[in-house]
Amino acid sequence: MLNGGAANGQASPEPAPIQAARQLQRRAQTILDRTTPHVLYRWLAWAFVCVVYAIRVFNLEGFYIVSYALGIYNLNLLLGFLTPQVDPELEGPTLPSKSDEEFRPFVRKLPEFKAWYASIRSLLLGFAATFFAAFDIPVFWPILVLYWFVLFFVTMKKQILHMVKYRYLPFSWGKKTYGSGKAPRKETK
Template identity: 60%
Template structure:
């Protein structure tokens, strides 16, 4: 009986130890890849857009997996809400000291940072893409009903979120850092 377990345990050279070493190496390579993509947001979002396009082409060609697509839509809608919501909700923050809110600068801090939003969305699309290779996930549903329900859910959720933005006077989007030029700077010769 003892010989049966030899080679499966964590002893040196065992299968479990080799699997852990392989997993550690794969995690390190993934982290290096993620570290390289961090300063390139445009390229990351373009790659996600291409991935989503490929997913929709696959679903269109297969004419199925609508329930997986609906699940992806709901999950990514939830991610979007976290992305455009403030980290601290002004309604539940509690009473604040009286200040002149017109002169006080409060930066917008997201509940879900942009990089984590991109990573979670990419991971969800990859998982959904992988699910399209297994016919057990192709449940028969009437897709127009799912689409209509998702559009209705998106509309109601965004309406609520936009009202919250207007009420608490915040904008979750900024398009880069403002650039200031000094008076003493001279233009470089061409």
């Protein structure tokens, strides 16, 4: 008997802290599942958390390394969001097709919900880090800001040139319509 009573079909009771952690995890997952269709409200909540974090860092006049790390991490998330799952550059040569304008849906390397979730988690972790003085490393912050902007513009230029070269747009608004939207009438004799 390796599992005690589990061999007889009875589940062994879990300790109370593990049960509480599982129940908390289920509640958090339920909340996340309910937010899935509400894209605008999720990003508004993200903007709110960004503003609260910025106010905290501004008032403390510190934690610039934490902010820089958050900026780099979120830039990386943005790149994953803008990049196609299958990179045409790495795909290799393809067979010729009837038309070069063949429709291929844009599938992201990092889906929107996962990008939002990772970003909000990083912001909350960064906010929590502002409560510990060990993370307040003194640096000359204008250099970090300048370096981040240079990195952002160089990276975005490369990404935009890639988008132009392979003719894809990572954003879409609503359902595409073709023609006038009206069904053609049948002529009666």
